[in-house]
Amino acid sequence: xxxxxxxxxxxxxxxxxxxxxxCSNDTDNLQQLRQVLxxxxxxxxxxxxxxxxGRAPRMQVSFEKTDLVGVVALESARGGIETxxxxxxxxxxxxxxxxxxxxxxxxxxxxxxxTQSLAAVHAGQAGQVVRFHSFLTGxxxxxxxxxxxxxxxxxxxPATLLGALTPARQMSETCRSLDQTFVNSYWVGAERxxxxxxxxxxxxxxxxxxxxxxxxxxx
Amino acid sequence: MRFIASFIFIGLLLTVPGTxxxxxxxxxxxxxxxxxxxxxxxxxxxxxVTGFVxxxxxxxxxxxxxxxxxxxxFRYSYxxxxxxxxxESRYDRSFDIHYQIRHESRRGxxxxxxxxxxxxxxxxxxEYLVATKTFADRLKITAxxxxxxxxxxxxxxxxxxxxxxxxxxxxxxxxxxxxxxxxNQWFRGPAAVFAGLQYNANNRLSLMAEYSSDTYPRETxxxxxxxxxxxxxxxxxxFNNGLxxxxxxxxxxxxxxxxxxxxxxxxxxxxxxxxxAAPALTAAQHVAAASWNLPDQVAAxxxxxxxxxxxxxxxxxxLVGFQIQGIQARVDVENNRFNATAQAIGRIARALANTLxxxxxxxxxxxxxxxxxxxxxxxxxxxxxxxxxELDGAWRTLARSQLLDEVRALPQGAMxxxxxxxxxHLGPYGRLSFFDxxxxxxxxxxxxxSASYVARPGLTFLGMIRHPLSSTLSDTTRVSDSVLPHVxxxxxEYARHSDVQLNxxxxxxxxxxxxxxxxxxxxxxxxxxFGGVSAELLWYPTDSRFAVGAEINYVKQRDFDMxxxxxxxxxVTGHASMYYNMPGDYHLQIDAGRYLAGDIGVTFxxxxxxxxxxxxGAFATLTNVSATDFGEGSFDKGIRFEVPxxxxxxxxxxxxxxxVIRPILRDGGARLSVPNRLYNYTxxxxxxxxxxxxxxxxR
Numbered sequence: 001x002x003x004x005x006x007x008x009x010x011x012x013x014x015x016x017x018x019x020x021x022x023c024s025n026d027t028d029n030l031q032q033l034r035q036v037l038x039x040x041x042x043x044x045x046x047x048x049x050x051x052x053x054g055r056a057p058r059m060q061v062s063f064e065k066t067d068l069v070g071v072v073a074l075e076s077a078r079g080g081i082e083t084x085x086x087x088x089x090x091x092x093x094x095x096x097x098x099x100x101x102x103x104x105x106x107x108x109x110x111x112x113x114x115t116q117s118l119a120a121v122h123a124g125q126a127g128q129v130v131r132f133h134s135f136l137t138g139x140x141x142x143x144x145x146x147x148x149x150x151x152x153x154x155x156x157x158p159a160t161l162l163g164a165l166t167p168a169r170q171m172s173e174t175c176r177s178l179d180q181t182f183v184n185s186y187w188v189g190a191e192r193x194x195x196x197x198x199x200x201x202x203x204x205x206x207x208x209x210x211x212x213x214x215x216x217x218x219x
Numbered sequence: 220m221r222f223i224a225s226f227i228f229i230g231l232l233l234t235v236p237g238t239x240x241x242x243x244x245x246x247x248x249x250x251x252x253x254x255x256x257x258x259x260x261x262x263x264x265x266x267x268v269t270g271f272v273x274x275x276x277x278x279x280x281x282x283x284x285x286x287x288x289x290x291x292x293f294r295y296s297y298x299x300x301x302x303x304x305x306x307e308s309r310y311d312r313s314f315d316i317h318y319q320i321r322h323e324s325r326r327g328x329x330x331x332x333x334x335x336x337x338x339x340x341x342x343x344x345x346e347y348l349v350a351t352k353t354f355a356d357r358l359k360i361t362a363x364x365x366x367x368x369x370x371x372x373x374x375x376x377x378x379x380x381x382x383x384x385x386x387x388x389x390x391x392x393x394x395x396x397x398x399x400x401x402x403n404q405w406f407r408g409p410a411a412v413f414a415g416l417q418y419n420a421n422n423r424l425s426l427m428a429e430y431s432s433d434t435y436p437r438e439t440x441x442x443x444x445x446x447x448x449x450x451x452x453x454x455x456x457x458f459n460n461g462l463x464x465x466x467x468x469x470x471x472x473x474x475x476x477x478x479x480x481x482x483x484x485x486x487x488x489x490x491x492x493x494x495x496a497a498p499a500l501t502a503a504q505h506v507a508a509a510s511w512n513l514p515d516q517v518a519a520x521x522x523x524x525x526x527x528x529x530x531x532x533x534x535x536x537x538l539v540g541f542q543i544q545g546i547q548a549r550v551d552v553e554n555n556r557f558n559a560t561a562q563a564i565g566r567i568a569r570a571l572a573n574t575l576x577x578x579x580x581x582x583x584x585x586x587x588x589x590x591x592x593x594x595x596x597x598x599x600x601x602x603x604x605x606x607x608x609e610l611d612g613a614w615r616t617l618a619r620s621q622l623l624d625e626v627r628a629l630p631q632g633a634m635x636x637x638x639x640x641x642x643x644h645l646g647p648y649g650r651l652s653f654f655d656x657x658x659x660x661x662x663x664x665x666x667x668x669s670a671s672y673v674a675r676p677g678l679t680f681l682g683m684i685r686h687p688l689s690s691t692l693s694d695t696t697r698v699s700d701s702v703l704p705h706v707x708x709x710x711x712e713y714a715r716h717s718d719v720q721l722n723x724x725x726x727x728x729x730x731x732x733x734x735x736x737x738x739x740x741x742x743x744x745x746x747x748x749f750g751g752v753s754a755e756l757l758w759y760p761t762d763s764r765f766a767v768g769a770e771i772n773y774v775k776q777r778d779f780d781m782x783x784x785x786x787x788x789x790x791v792t793g794h795a796s797m798y799y800n801m802p803g804d805y806h807l808q809i810d811a812g813r814y815l816a817g818d819i820g821v822t823f824x825x826x827x828x829x830x831x832x833x834x835x836g837a838f839a840t841l842t843n844v845s846a847t848d849f850g851e852g853s854f855d856k857g858i859r860f861e862v863p864x865x866x867x868x869x870x871x872x873x874x875x876x877x878x879v880i881r882p883i884l885r886d887g888g889a890r891l892s893v894p895n896r897l898y899n900y901t902x903x904x905x906x907x908x909x910x911x912x913x914x915x916x917x918r
Contacts, residue, residue, distance in 0.1 A: 106492065205490055
């Protein structure tokens with residue numbers, strides 16, 4: 001029996017794969033399986049290629065929890081909300097430089113209300129604000145959470161864009177809910193008063209992300 | 220092999236991080252110390268799989284917390300050389316149930332009552348009443364009283380005897396066919412006490428010690444197991460991913476090892492999933508300026524349709540109907556990708572908004588399957604623009620949309636190329652059969668091909684052929700001793716006599732006789748063992764938790780070679796069915812009618828169905844076949860699991876992994892297995908499920 005075991009084990013592994021593989025014209029399971037087993041081995045989403053070819057604005061992105069680093073490109077903007085697309089098809093949705101949603105990275109931040117935080121950070125004003133995030137759970141249910149946040153002005157501290165120091169003022173925002181705590185930081189550029197670098201929390205699943213503008217003349 | 224089987228089972232079901240707060244599982248795979256139970260329960264809805272080995276004994280258990288206070292377990296055990304005076308090993312299947320009477324409070328312990336192996340052949344039969352109290356968050360002390368197998372060591376006369384003298388003696392085991400509740404034994408005969416403690420050294424490591432009231436009487440006489448010492452010791456280490464590993468020193472006689480895995484079905488691999496994002500809504504003026512939307516009306520509409528078809532295809536959606544009538548666009552779509560229909564609707568709606576001319580203000584989207592219209596959703600374009608990024612946008616979109624049951628034909632002309640349509644699948648396949656009386660695991664591996672050809676909406680020809688390459692299904696020496704017609708118990712004959720198998724070859728017509736009604740007729744080789752004709756009618760009101768259906772079939776048994784021939788046996792079989800999606804994650808199905816062997820009865824199926832599609836359930840069929848005529852097991856029953864592939868991968872897919880575990884497959888209460896029964900065929904696209912998963916609309 002001993003020698004038979006490895007063979008049988010191999011057979012089972014094969015069988016697990018067989019449930020979802022094979023060639024077919026109506027499902028894309030195989031493609032999806034490949035993405036799960038070998039993330040990064042997938043050709044970039046054609047939508048991204050088009051944006052890169054069209055010299056769309058770009059940002060550097062790094063996820064702290066997973067050490068994933070990459071670039072996102074501005075795909076669309078409507079009513080002050082910008083959608084930035086990554087090579088693997090995930091998006092970050094930003095309003096005035098603040099993340100209000102993510103898609104495709106897991107974690108499920110669907111929508112947010114950050115109007116108070118936005119106003120305070122852009123005005124360079126310290127104080128108490130409230131923000132709201134709505135998440136999709138692993139059971140496909142929507143959970144809306146509210147956070148009480150304290151905004152502080154940390155004064156002039158330059159941002160680092162592509163290794164170059166860029167004059168900016170740093171603001172921090174410390175938020176709490178009953179069971180969650182996070183700190184966001186924003187660097188507001190001295191030149192145009194926009195958030196040019198930030199570290200923002202995306203929920204328990206994804207943790208925090210660092211965002212840096214890539215100056216337009218760099219590409 | 221046995222232990223491997225449980226590993227495989229863990230692996231197949233789970234592979235994923237559904238980690239929950241650690242919990243201690245006993246060698247019986249239920250919350251407990253070592254062999255003894257505690258009064259604890261697992262978090263509601265959690266599922267635990269355990270494999271345990273010690274000298275000559277192996278136990279594999281699945282425990283499911285069905286209700287906050289109730290868990291149930293199915294166990295498959297093996298005892299070496301236990302039967303026939305040491306000539307044969309014993310494979311034993313048993314079920315447990317446990318009810319927590321009282322939660323633990325600051326001052327008082329938790330109390331629970333439970334039945335181990337309450338049916339079956341009674342090897343592990345035992346009942347208990349137990350209390351557990353936690354001290355200083357680290358120490359848990361348990362004490363209880365047991366009966367039956369748990370009432371052996373230093374036993375005393377049953378205190379329940381004070382109530383009624385019937386409790387004083389325990390009737391001897393039901394050595395009949397098993398499978399029946401042994402209620403006449405419960406809490407009868409001598410009782411004994413057991414106790415133990417668990418100390419959590421830290422979050423990872425726990426130490427256990429217990430005084431066991433089980434003396435392993437039957438093992439002592441049959442295999443010479445010595446349970447002389449009452450003391451058991453154990454140490455458990457938990458890993459972050461939900462896995463834990465435990466080592467034991469049992470009864471001063473032997474060492475034991477256990478692996479267990481616990482998961483929460485509510486925690487899919489990635490909350491919200493990892494599908495590529497849908498293109499966001501484009502500003503209206505950009506859509507208006509798109510080349511296909513410029514003047515020259517006739518050509519423009521055709522161009523827009525082509526752009527739309529392409530964009531939907533990228534999202535796994537097949538456009539099969541398209542028509543613009545004034546301010547309304549009517550589109551018909553077959554969703555081939557998203558297990559959450561709401562997500563498909565959200566993506567279709569955004570593709571429409573990003574493509575069609577601004578004169579179109581309302582989108583009427585009909586979801587179809589093989590041409591059959593299932594549900595229509597009407598959404599106003601302006602609402603999408605307004606609510607896409609609003610905090611409560613998904614729900615407000617739902618509130619402003621309509622889900623209808625529109626029985627409508629496909630618009631003429633526009634999409635003539637949509638039908639006929641052929642889909643196919645080629646590839647390896649595998650199937651498993653767990654825990655039958657002689658073998659914990661049987662499998663068949665091979666290559667197969669399946670295809671379906673939708674000749675016109677509703678009319679489909681489907682077939683599947685397979686060629687097994689490696690199979691243990693036919694390795695049984697057991698010959699069916701059934702006194703009923705051998706409608707299922709000859710399964711090994713099919714495996715043995717077939718080479719290339721024609722699994723199904725069926726013509727099927729689906730249509731809508733009226734609002735809320737679905738109908739099906741099928742003819743051909745309907746399943747592996749039977750062929751014939753089948754007709755079904757389903758009444759399934761939109762947005763209803765109820766559905767009612769009826770099915771009638773005339774079938775003939777197929778030859779063992781699974782090709783075109785038939786045997787002599789034929790039967791008229793059919794059922795009336797009731798489906799009820801109960802509040803709070805439960806789903807009930809009751810089927811009453813005539814089964815394949817001509818027996819008449821009822822099947823009850825109860826599933827715990829999580830919103831993300833993960834299901835755990837049990838079923839039982841009671842018919843007018845007596846327990847003796849049915850044979851081993853007494854009646855047909857089993858448990859079943861269904862896991863959406865997306866739960867494991869994080870990527871949307873309509874593929875679901877299903878596994879039924881039946882203690883034994885016999886001829887009583889056997890139901891025909893027709894492809895595409897209407898309720899399951901339509902359900903994911905009916906309003907009730909769409910509402911439940913609407914949070915994925917803007918996903």
